[in-house]
Each structure stands twice: as C-alpha cells, then as structure tokens.
Amino acid sequence: MKYVDYERPTSLKSALDILSEKGDVTKVLAGGTDILVKLRVRREQPDLLMDSKEIPELNELSFNPDTGLTIGAAVPLYKLYADADVKKHYPALVDSTTIIGGIPIQGRATLGGNLCNAAPSADAIPTLIVLGATATIQSSGNTREVSVSEFCTGPGSNVLKSNEILVTINVPAPADNSAAHYMRFIPRNEMDIAVVGVGSYVKLNASGDKFESVNVSLASVAPTPLNVTEISEFLSGKDVNDENIEKAGQLAKEASKPISDMRGTAEYRQHLCSVLTKRSINKSIERIKGA
C-alpha cells in the first residue's frame, strides 16, 4: 500500500475546504472496509485519506413520520439496524445491513460507504433504490440532491465530483399499505458477496387485492444496481396473484445483463433473478398483510 497522508476534520466546512483544495488526490474514509482493501491491491492510490467519522452532519440518524429517515453517511451499520424507528418503519434496510460482510465488518462499515463504493453487488443500494431514497451531496458553496437510482455510474464509480462529499441518505416516509424487502443468494450462509440480490417495494390498494405501485431493483446483474422499471409499469394496477408475480420474475430475468464469474454463470444469475424477484415481492406482500 502506497504511503498516504491522513486528516480527520471535525466540521463539514473544514472537510469541504480540504476537498475543494485537493479533492482529486483525496479519498473520503468512513468505515474503510472497502477502501482499505482497494488501496492494498493498488486499485486506488490517493495521496490523502480524509476521515469523515467526526463530521457531525454525517453522523445524523433521525426519523420524522412526515419527512422520513435521514441517515448520515458515516453512521455505522450496527447503529442503523439497532435503531428502533429503522426496525419499525424500514425492515428492508435491516434485511440489507445485517448481511453486509459480518458482525465485525458491520462494526465499521457505513451505509454511505456501501453507496459510494458503488459495487454492482452492494446489498444496500437496491433497497435504497426501491424505497426512492435520495442522496444529499455537498461541496464548498453548493448542495444538491441526487436520486440513489442515478447515484452509481459504473462498477465502483459514482456521481460525486472530486470536491464533493455525501452528507446524508434520505428515505421517504413509509406510505400506508406499503412494505419493502431485500434478499440475496449466496452459496455460503454468511461472509459472501451476492450472486444475485433483489430489493422489492410494494404498495397495495386499501383492500389489498391490487398492486398500486411496485419497485424492484437487482444487485450483481449489471454494471450498476439495476432499477427494473418494466416491473413497475407492468404491475401497477394489476391483481395480486401468482401469475402476475411470475411475470414480474420473468421481466426481472429479461432486464438483467449478468456476466459469468467466480460467483456464478450468467445463465444461473438470470435463473436466480426470477426466483428471488418472486420471493421478494411475496415477502413484501406478507409484510403489508402482517403489519
């Protein structure tokens, strides 16, 4: 690992000053569980690591029944899935964050880091996409909102400019009669990277027999987490029955553009897209009915 300098700003302002001065040779460090691995194999070689864990705005974790959930980019996963509001209103976020890495990884890794790392196999990004989450990005003198579904631009790359930092991830307040769910397939029971991951969001009508709106997003089957808009279009207004859910699974399979690698063949991944999409949609429905 190349020699690197380290700074730990304690205010957002001082962090943004550093980034505007030497953002192009700086890497923002949160949990470090992805970045340090990349630095060691020299996939990234910054001159400066800027630690974001002491910046107050990046450590916010608050829920408001109207505006929804605000998650600071440096909030560690274990704090997120232990939060009472998150457990109550956003079980899908708990699905995702309790399976990233393992217990010791979750002691350091952050949701912001998972998003900025922009791995096609990231477990949290499909969930954020189906929940309609947005990312608040700041640079010196400028703030902008980006929908998480547009945040990743390719394997390991995102929309952040070199002088910008991800401050918070904002998840809308949960609508009535709605629920989300995330699941992935891995050969082992733990300590693995998603061969395929599926996040689903379902909103049913009052009587619960028709889909009002559905979002499905897939991990590990495209250069970026995939938002399968075809499913949203197809299912909205449709009856809740196995035949339609089966078709949704088929649409997920067709939308996927997987590669073959050590974690699975393309053909196998496509097969899993349909299997997991059906299972995840049914799980979201169960969550609505169970609530």
Add this chain to the structure above:
Amino acid sequence: MTNIKDPKKYEVIGTRPLRPDGTDKVTGRAIYGGDFEMTGLIHGKIFRSPHPHARIKSINYDKALELEGVIAVVTADDLPVNPVGNIAIGYSRGNILAKDKVLYVGHAIAGVAATDPHIAEEALNLIEVDYELLSAAMNVEEAMDSSSQRIHENSFMKEFGEMTTTNNNIDEHFQHKMGNVDKGFDNADLIVEGKYSTVMVHQGYIEPQAATALWRADGSLTVWNSTQGSFPDRDELSNILDIPISKIKVVPLEIGGGFGGKIPIYQEPVAALLSKKAGKPVKIIMSRKEVFESTGPTPGGYTWVKIGVKNDGKITAMQSELAFEAGAYPGSPVGMGSLCVFAAYKCDNQLVDGYDVIVNKPKTAAYRAPGSPNAAFATEQVIDEISQKLGIDPIDFRMMNAISEGDRRVDGPKFPVNGLKQVLESMKNSPQYQKKLEGPNKGRGIAVGYWFNVGLQSSCSITVNTDGSVNLIEGSTDIGGSRASIAMQAAETLEIAYESVNPSIVDTSTVGYTAVTGGSRTTFSTGYAAHLAAEDVRDQMIKRASEIWGVSNDSVVYSKGQFSSNADPELNMSFKKLASQLEKTGGSIAGNGSINPKKVGGSFSGSICDLEIDPDTGKSTILDFTAIQDAGKAIHPSYVEGQMQGGSAQGIGWALNEEYFYDQNGIMNNSSLLDYRMPTSLDLPDINTIIVEVPDPSHPYGVRGVGEANIVPPTPAIANAMKRATGKRFYNLPMNPPAVISKLNQDS
C-alpha cells in the same frame, strides 16, 4: 513386539486432560511463525510471475535496489549451480526461485529485503522482467494432449523409475495388477463405470506461511518457522543451499494449521539468501493470495472406475484410471490414490493405472490423505450406483465385499488387522442411520474411506526431575494437541500422573531425528518413541532402587508409581521419593526412545450425510452428519473427535463450494478467503462422531493414526446424498448451487 496392556486398566490413556500448551494459546502468548521478533530484523517480500507459462529473458532489479530502505535482492542466480544431469535438485531449486522459465502464476522469481514490509512491497513494483509467453496447459486433459506445449522440455515419462521414450507432460505412469480383470468382467452380471473429476483445492490453514532466517558470518544458518517438519526442512535447506546439515538449525515455532501444506518449504531459502547478503535476520510472511497461488494445493484431475458384480452382490472385477495434476513439477499423490482407490473392497481381479501429469499450476503438496479423497469420489459413487441397481442396502453391500486381514491390496502386500467391518457396523447402528429421513428434495448418502498411515522415524528423550516430574523432549510440531497425546503415553508407561510430564517441542539440535508431523504418524510414532524413552527411564529407576536397597535387580517390582522388592516386603519407595535421591545415589537419570516402526496399521473411516436441496436455487443444506473412524485406541478422545470433525468440515467444503477458479488466461480469480468459500460456523451442522477401536497390534497402546482418513468419505457421501435428493449423479466437484441447478435443468 510389546504386547498391548489390557485397555480396561489404563490410568491416563482414554482420559481428556487439558493440553499443556493451552494457556498460552487462549491468552495470545503462544509464538507462531509470524510473531517471531529479533534485534536487527528486516522484512522480505517475493516478486512472483503474473504468467502461467513463460521464458524469462531478463530480470532487472537496479531500480528496486536504489529505493531507500531496500537492502538486498536475490534471484535464482544466487542459488548454487545445478549439477548437470541432476533433474531433481533442479526442480527443487526451480520452485524456490524460477530459473529460465516460470511455470505457474505466482511462481517466485526474486526476493527483496527492506527495513519494513511496505518498502519491500513497493520495491517489487520496481523489478522489471522480460518474458516470452508460452501456451499453458491448465488441466490434465489439456496437458496429456500430445499437441500441448511441453512444460519440462527434456523430460520423459517414467515407469517404475525407468525412463521411457515418451516425451509428453506425463511424468510418471503407475500400474498395479492383480489377477485378470477381463476374465472378471466377463463373468459379471452387472458392470457400472464412470469418470469422476475433481478440481484443485487448498488446505486452507488460517496462518499463512511465515519464516525468519539468519545466515551468520560463520556460515551457520538458523531458521525460525511454522512447519510440519523441522528436520525435513533442515534436510531440504541443506539440499537447496548446498550447505552441510551441521551448519543448519531449524527452530519450529507454534504452527497455525498445515494439513500437509506446511511440509514443503517455500520462502525459507529466499530469506536465507537475503540474510546472507544483508547480514541481518530476514522475516518473510506470505499474503493470503500467495498462500493460494504459490504454495501446494491438492490436485484436480479425474478418476475413472469400472466395477463388475454378480447379482448376489459379489464383486468380480475392479478397474481404474487416475490422472492427477502434479502442478509445475512432478509429484502429485496419484501413486497414493492408486493405492486407496479400491482399498476397502476384496476382489481378486484388479487393474489400476495412475498418471502424474505436469500442468501450469502450483506444485501440489499433501492435503490430508492426499489422493485418496479424489479416488473415493469415484469409487464410492460407482459402489453406490451398484447397490441401488441391485437393491441392496449400501452398507450391507459394502459389508459383503469388505476386505479383512490377509486379503491382498492391489499393489500386493496383505492387509494387516483393520477395523473396516467394525466401522461399517457402527455406521449401520448409528443414531443417524437408524433415523428415518423423509420429505422431498432430501437425501442420505454414505461412503467409506481409507488411509494407510505411515510410521517414519521419531525420537524422544525423558529426564527425571528431583520432584518426581519428568521432562519429555520431542521433535514433532504440534498441530492438533499431540503434546497431550504423546505425554499421556509417557505417563501411562511411567505410571505417573499426566500432569507430571512436561512436554517440550525443541529444535533440530536438541532431539534425535524426527520426521514430519503428517501421514497420521505423530501420536503413533512419536508416542511409541515416548513410550520407549519412558521404559528406558523406568528400567534405570528399577536398577537404581535395587542398588539403594542392595537387592537383585530382578527382585524389584514397579507398579502404579511404587517400587517394592520381592526380596523384602518392608522395602517400598515412590517414584517421587526415588527421584529426589537420584543425585546422591549415582546421578540424575535420562532415558531415550527412537523408533522407525516397520509395521503400521491403516485407518478406515465412514461418513453419513443427510442433506436437503432448494430446487429453485440449487443450494444444499447439510441436515445431519456423522463421522465414524477406527482409531485403534483413542489416546485423548477429544482430539480424536476434533480430527474427525475437522476432516469432515474440510470434506464438506471440498464437496460443496471450494475450488480454484481459473480464467481463460490461466489466472486464479478467487485467491481470497471471500471467494474461496471455506465453510463458516453457519454452514455446518453439529458433526456427530463415533470412535471405533480395533487396536493395531504393532503399537504398544494399539494406536492408529486418525489425522487423515476422515477427509476421504465426506465428498462421495455428499454426492450419494445428492443422487438421492435430486435423482442425478454428480461427476464433477464442487457440487455448488449453479452445478445443482444445471443438473436439475438437464432433462426437464
């Protein structure tokens, strides 16, 4: 031949005492290879080939040497010149530092030593090597194809040590013949055959290889490392560096797992050469990537098996062809696989052909009963197929054909007394096999496995302390609690408490020659040597008591720690008391034991596996697993169970998810513990164990080595369970979820 004491009267053997090195290991004080520290220590890293097969046209490390903090660089030119015609030493040195050609990705080319590891690593990027790329052979089929590029240009296939005129990538052809297989197949009612392939896998020890070497000005070399054999390391260092054994001392530190993978040496000679140039001690610790790509995994390859049987279940003929990847240099375990492929079954007509095939992959090393699991993956499935077709219970079918004492192995010698039938009986009566397994997508599979175990040389010495305790000095590095199992045998023979025996594992200048910790021999041979050393001490103590009491030596009786004399009932003295008087009565006592056992009993083991398949994802879950093994006599039952559970876990990993995944450029893609999927605690059920005890008469306490046979049956047992759960026969490993799905979709 020492007769075996009546097992029912053992005081120490069979109990479960705490291991003597336990406290340091649970408090973090134990010193492993990587923990070694020394004044003036500098750090080494190794530059390795990115190509699977290439000629080295030039190496330039000037820039590396100029980097501030870099102290020395070595290449193959720093190794002694290979004498003409001596191919073997050329191969040994070639795997330490590549000369003229690189033969696999990860093949060592140069070593760098610097003041800290980060600088050494940066220096690696400043080394420039000019390659001429050659086509690579990445599996046995490619390598055996006559059109494939010769990896060792001027080598010819050997048969029984004789060089033939065939120039291909096959280094050796083994053959064993018994009776006439053609006749046997002619009068068979049913013949079943199949070609079963396995893929390269790794031992997976959690501690990467670590070693420190100090080459002093007086030409003496000391190495501190984690190793399975300090003496074999000393011999190999002498061989590779061409310096006399008298100049070399190997100090074994604690070893963080090996399973055969830490029998060879890799970075020790490089650290030694760097130390010689730098005049400082050099420590080299491998990265996990290097452990996967540059040490000694076990081979992939195929095992074809054909078995003929009468309708009543009697086997009439067995034939097999095995071809295993040797890796870049000759020496795959295909010879051992050829020995074990039919070991469990009695049949007068057998023919076995084994091929040791050179491929552009790391040189394979031992991995727990090397070669036997690959062979059993084929044989135990063909046997399962036959028992299904004949409608005979798979255990009964094996029992009908099981070998017994006096039956011949395929290579000729007769089987000694063994516990195969008792293992099969225990499998049949086991709680798991008696329990019904119902429901869709579920299956139960069983299999048996064999390992012949080895004896080899071991030496121990025992000195008596004035408080009646004894020091046990031994040379076997302790991977799985063997300090305890060896000390228990010394305590049993000396009839003193286990806690009174203080074992210590010492370096190669402090104890007699002791061979490798491997081949399931440590508790067997080193335990035997400890027993002999204890007998030596006991006899000297008896003589001393007779001198003190002025009675004849023969009249003195020693039992349960007490000396007494038939000559005078009044005379009575404890071991402890006599020990306190040794100095005054002629001097302290030390005993020696040395043995290279000629007779060695092998070990049979069995596995029972219940599993369930998720037909949508292809993922399998092990519901219940039982390991059964003949231990002869379990000295420390907890550690025997530990070996059986550990071997089963490795077998399960091998069966389901472990593989070397190569891309089309001959590069391993999954050389990390993330994507080389070894089982986690969540992937395994409780592993039940049943210890069978059929004593081996060639050991004073009836011990049979248990370290290895237990890894043999899990993979075929799981494959047989998969057949019951899916109706499909699996001819390839690993049986991971994508493989299961593509099997299920084959005809539906």
Add this chain to the structure above:
Amino acid sequence: MAKVFIPALLHTFTRNVSQIDVEGNNVRTVINNLDMEFPGIKSKLVEGHQIKPSISVAVDGNITPMGLLEEVGEQSEVHFLPAISGG
C-alpha cells in the same frame, strides 16, 4: 524360499510371470537370485548398492527402510512398490 511378487510394469520383462519363489535370507540375495532367473531385472531395482530411491521394498507387507539389508524369512513375501511419501 521367499515368495517374490513382480511389479506389474516389469511383467513384460519377466515373461508375464507375476510371482516366483526365490532363495535368499535377505533382500540383496533374493534380488541376486531373481536376476539369475530374469537377467537384467537387478538393474531395474538396484542403483549402486542400494534400492533405487523411487522404489520401496515390503517384506511381509511392511515397507522397510533397511532396503537390501532387510532379512527375509522362509515363508516371507517380498514386494517392490513405487516409493510414496507421507500424507
């Protein structure tokens, strides 16, 4: 008379005889007598005055480190096997 087993790969050398009784009280004399029966076979088994490193000798089923020095009894069996290292 020791019972000597001929390794499969040398059968072509011994007119397909796989087993033969040979005089000798140790492995050296057994091999010398075997060579009288099948001239040249000694060179396949012995190098210098030692068993070839790639071969091991088993007497009554036990592989012996003693090589040519190993004693052979009247009823003993002698096998020549490929040398294999420990597991």
Add this chain to the structure above:
Amino acid sequence: MSKKVHVQTKINGEDVEFLCEPRQSLLECLRDVIGMTGTKEGCNDGNCGACTVILEGRTVTSCLVLGVEVDGKELTTIEGIADGDKLHPIQTAFLENAALQCGICTPGFIIATKSLLDHNPDPSEYEIRWWLANNLCRCTGYDKIVRAVQDSAKKIKAQAGG
C-alpha cells in the same frame, strides 16, 4: 519521506502511545509497533476474523482499521481478557472443551465470544453460529467451539451468582 502520526489510545485499560504511518493497519500497529502479537493475521482483508479486537465496545477486524483511526479510542485485545493470571471463564471453557487445535484462530474466537455474551448472555446455537460466522476455523469444524461458547455462558452466569 513518510511522516508518522502520534496516536494515543487505551488498550486493555492501559494508556498506550505509539507512532505509525497512516497506511499501517491497527493489526500491524498492535503486532509490529506495540509488540502485542496475540492478535493474529490470517488474510489482511477482513475475511477470516483472526484479527478480531473490540473497538469502542464493538468487535472489528483490526486489519481493516487504520492505526491512526484509534486515536482517543478504547480497545480490548486477547491479552486483556484474562484477569492477571486468572483465566476468563471463556478461556477456561475453550480449554476444557478442546475447542482449539492449532490455536491461530482462538484469540479471534475468544474476543468474538466475549462480545457476543456481553450483548446476549444466553444465545441459542443459531445465534452463536451467526455471530461467529466471520471467524474462520479450519481445524475443528466449529462443533467444539460452539460447545465452548455454550459452556462459557453457563460459567459466566454461575460466576455472577446467577
């Protein structure tokens, strides 16, 4: 020239200061800078758990933490588990249940077990296996480790007069 950073931390209740380059992991600082070699390295990329320590009350893989990141923080390592020369019930349970063979993964397992039992004094077998899934062991097949953790829970409860 590489600059070193001054780090002040508390390890096993004692104040410890050291100098390190920012690129040096906490694992490397513990082992090579401070000389506490009880925490082991198995992979250096967070996949084996042999380097597990407790940082601010949470188990972390110290190979994926930088030395500079623990400035002002509190650490517990294997060297701090025993109470002087009296072993912790977890350490005794691992010995009594033969829950280690080579022992290289044992420090990581003992730290993870301590953290588990601090959070969940009476875990089910599934919860034990889930919490320990980040710690790889190649020798034991995990069976005796799970027994040792269950035994530890009983011993701790007994010790606390529960």
